[in-house]
Amino acid sequence: MLKTTGATFLAIATSFFILLFSPPPKSYYHSLFISSSLSDNASISHHLRTLTRRPHVAGSQANAEAASYVLSTLSACNIKAHIVSYDVLLTYPDSRSLTLTPSPSEPPITFDLKQEIYEGDPYADVADEVLPTNHAYAKSGSVIGPVVYVNYGRVEDYGTLKEMGVNVTGTVVLARYGEIYRGDIVMNAFEAGAIGALVYTDRKDYGGGGGDAKWFPDDKWMPPSGVQVGTVYNGSGDPTTPGWASSEGCERVSIEEVESSGDVPLIPSMPISDADGETILRSIGGQIAKDNWQGSIDAPTYRVGPGPGVVNLEYNGKQVIATIQNVMGVIEGVEEPDRFVILGNHRDAWTFGAVDPNSGTAALLEVAQRLQKLQRSGWKPRRTIILCNWDAEEYGLTGSTEWVEENRDLLASRAVAYLNVDCAVSGAGFHASGTPQLDDLLKQAAQQVQDPDNSSQTIYEQWIQSTESSLIGRLGGAGSDYAAFLQHIGVPAADMRFGAGYPVYHSMYDDYTWMEKFGDPMFHRNVAGT
Ligand SMILES: [Zn+2]
Known part of the structure; x- marks a missing residue:
């Protein structure tokens, strides 16, 4: 390339x-x-x-x-x-945790949220310097709620859920990357009434389609533990100096004013791997999602929920x-x-x-x-x-x-x-x-x-x-x-x-x-x- x-x-x-x-x-x-x-x-x-x-x-x-x-x-x-x-x-992750309780009778699963090194990885010595997976400018907080699967998290996907009679209010949504900007995925979730958002890379889109597909380092595809991080900010430039340069001694707006600008999300979010996304999808019951909401050939059947899987998403960022x-x-x-x-x-x-x-x-x-x-x-x-x-x-x-x-x-x-x-x-x-x-x-x-x-x-x-x-x-x-x-x-x-x-x-x-x-x-x- x-x-x-x-x-x-x-x-x-x-x-x-x-x-x-x-x-x-x-x-x-x-x-x-x-x-x-x-x-x-x-x-x-x-x-x-x-x-x-x-x-x-x-x-x-x-x-x-x-x-x-x-x-x-x-x-x-x-x-x-x-x-x-x-x-x-700028923001950096301070602490993160993600736990799934698949059903009331099952013990909770705690995800390790780590991208794995592979045998012979020449960058293994500096893998710990990779920033823990996070969304820049994500809202800090801890939320617990049943999961709803929302496909790519577009406005029309929420329209489909509404037609199906699925209420997103008070849930944590699970969206997959690929069609819209990640900041809009989180914004749309907030506007639909969700309290948190998880965004994963489905192997149908990033992993070579499942089946016999191999992944990096054997092929170009994203490994199951791979996570697409990135910003969820909807503005451009330093959020504390909108419209003017962040030069020495300049005036800045407060964090509260940044939050009221509408450019940073007001609910916590986290990017996760294909493997973790699939584990969560297996805990979601309810109606079967439409065909074009499904995953790769060997993926489980995706359902929309809400629940019974309940996640506890906790994220604290340093500003x-x-x-x-x-x-x-x-x-x-x-x-x-x-x-x-x-x-x-x-x-x-x-x-x-x-x-x-x-x-x-x-x-x-x-x-x-x-x-x-x-x-x-x-x-x-x-x-x-x-x-x-x-x-x-x-x-x-x-x-x-x-x-x-x-x-x-x-x-x-x-x-x-x-x-x-x-x-x-x-x-x-x-x-x-x-x-x-x-x-x-x-x-x-x-x-x-x-x-x-x-x-x-x-x-x-x-x-x-x-x-x-x-x-x-x-x-x-x-x-x-x-x-x-x-x-x-x-x-x-x-x-x-x-x-x-x-x-x-x-x-x-x-x-x-x-x-x-x-x-x-x-x-x-x-x-x-x-
Ligand atoms: Zn770039």
Whole structure:
């Protein structure tokens, strides 16, 4: 996966550089930038391996060390680099427990809530540094209630339950990931009257469909103990500084005001594994769920409840004002230095982050190294290029949002375009979304880069063959760091990746081994993405 995304990023960056280049002929530097003589699979894989050696969630020492690595790599490329810090509200799990009483006559089961290491796991030595599974900004508290199975937790799923005569009020819902944002799963549960929410990854969707399917490290699928963690925040940026930057000494709203904003959930929630989800499903009686609510071939029959299984969900989070670090690199333009072309990717990861986000970080560093080589051969950019490595994206696009809030007026008048890469590579197949101003640029870039999975065609040819609907998606949601640029100040933006969703997303199995075995074995996609 790494391989394709890297190439695409490169191609798109190259097209931006067409805009940036000053004569002698733009086309010369343009093709030099993407030429195979500059490509280096080994250096991309080295960046990725270094960045993902340890789990590095926002606010951790490991993530500060990753920031130093990015800073020193940019500096070594003769790029003026510096760190921009903000103090922002993050949450970490303090204590958690989950107990199921399957029926009044049975003893309670206490789940261990741990993702398992496997035999020969090269990251076993740092597995304890992985943050215990949790939802960032989840409500702290302890709730006890009968369980209702709510499928994907969409508004229409609650409509179906209502038609079936199932009352959700006072229950703890069990929802599966896959169709909507996890913050909306918890919000919908709250609005339906539930007192708590558990969200699991059904193996039908993430585990290869059950049956004979194998899982990581034997195949790409999520292991039974794997858990997709993530934020349930519905805003963007530091929740205590809505609309302004979290700079030193700034004013902040109180936690009570944050809770009344509607952007953080008001009931406790927890992400759980497929194995734990299935154990709970076996304790749910009542009517049989509809066919499209069922699991994989060998799963038990799913029923909707409520109960008789009763869960006790207890979660306590720490709220911490933590320091986050964006790493910024600047190459000044010679003709229009006050016009900015901005490339960005985040660095913080829920776990090791080999796909999300450090495949993108590796591509960003590869871009920096190629630009250094171009500079050595006489190239100077027409406009100023800013390379951004964001922090705390996973909590709520926080690093990029705070920076945009701090520099809003400057960026609104000077930013030409923002190019984002988050999960640069998770498999084969190029995907891009953007605002319409950049459509032609994206197409032209894709026409210049060879498809990393088929040397007889370009990425563009692969792209048009594989896309059923519109070629270029639009950036409606707040899926990554383009949001503040596009939605706060209206800067044209694009977002690219190789591969679509990947099953070990936000679990502790998103590591270098997964990337090397399943995402991008040759690191060609990564190079192409660059
Ligand atoms: Zn990400």
